[in-house]
Amino acid sequence: MKKAIGVFDSGVGGLTVVKELIRELPYEDIVYFGDTARVPYGIKSRETVIRFSIENVLFLLKQDIKLICVACNTSSSVALPLIKSHFKVPVVGVITPGVKEAVYASQNKRIGVIGTRATIKSRSYENEIKQLDPGVSVVAVSCPLFVPFVEEGWLSGKVVVEVARKYLEPLKRSGVDTVILGCTHYPLIKPVIKEVMGKQVTLIDSARQVAVEVKNILATEGLLNRGRLGRQKFYVSDNPEWFRSLAKRFLGKNVRDVKKV
């Protein structure tokens, strides 16, 4: 039995990361856990997000996995250092890969970050960007209504555009040329964000970079699978039907094997 890659998120958003993992690492098995009984994390306190995240790691460790991907920006922002210091398994978050890509992409050294309230409050993106390049100026704003919009399927239309205009106003005003989509839900409303920010602004969706980072670690550690196409297993803490109905939107394909734990 080959070991799998473990991925967790507060709900369905992390499936955008799973999609890229499948594309980048087609021979790997993936075990996904979505904490749908306690979703969303983005409006909750640091302490609570840390507690939930550690419980999720412990669940994944029971599934015979070789690497954990924290596919939730909120968890990555507030709980990653602690998870890394506590557990032996290699852990990849979604912040660093996005930051590297953004710093690389920005020409004018002005980067915008959008995310949930907890992610923005943690200043995790700002800190990582400054560490990589202290000369970059960062404008970070939280967009709390984007997650409910995406989960309700409001992915376009004048209402969403209007809300995006309000949220993104500070980014436009400060002339950023690069924006990090600091929440796994946001790639689904990328066209709206693009429309509001303008074509010349680069949008960084970290899912792809995360998959590349996972591949590098597995290669370095000699843990890559070979030989047969990987399988995916999905676990949720509530509402498997709801998860299944949203999964297609995030993953681009239907999921069958969803178990409630």
Added chain:
Amino acid sequence: MKKAIGVFDSGVGGLTVVKELIRELPYEDIVYFGDTARVPYGIKSRETVIRFSIENVLFLLKQDIKLICVACNTSSSVALPLIKSHFKVPVVGVITPGVKEAVYASQNKRIGVIGTRATIKSRSYENEIKQLDPGVSVVAVSCPLFVPFVEEGWLSGKVVVEVARKYLEPLKRSGVDTVILGCTHYPLIKPVIKEVMGKQVTLIDSARQVAVEVKNILATEGLLNRGRLGRQKFYVSDNPEWFRSLAKRFLGKNVRDVKKV
């Protein structure tokens, strides 16, 4: 020591009920529990909402209370029968009082109900209305974006009106003359709902009716307090600051004594 009225909700919404309890029963102490670590309930499964609700009742029972008010439409819709059958303490939900008022108010016997997805799916309002008057026709729609709008402070403006227009379209089309606001958050966007539905439609906000029902039960059981103004204690499972910042919007006054448990 006089016993208090226990009130629980998934978050802050139940404070609209507390507001009416204070007005109707100024001499009663109130202990409030808001399950802010697991908010929102409205998107979660029946089974999970029942489990959370029972945990909340058990917490309140430790606080020396004489009556429990389930100030959450989702909990009232899916967990009330079970809570009533399990526990000795008198329990009041938010469905029945609103239903009585709506059936009384409706002239054309067409009643609209709006609520969270879990509340609408439970058909609790429809069932209670039909039981009271089988001749009434009911149109029930879920409005999942209203809760995030209220919690983010988007209480008016063209975005909210636009979303309300979409949600309320089936109610308008069917010519209801009465609409039950089946979620404790909705009274805060009552002006928007009024604007969309039209002045001739009666909006039923059950908080006031709940307070009257609580008063009747306490009077009947000889449990009314007298002599000094009541006090309120607030407990939350997460984010006391967030709770405090929203409390004024719902309760109409600042709350001081908020403890995290």
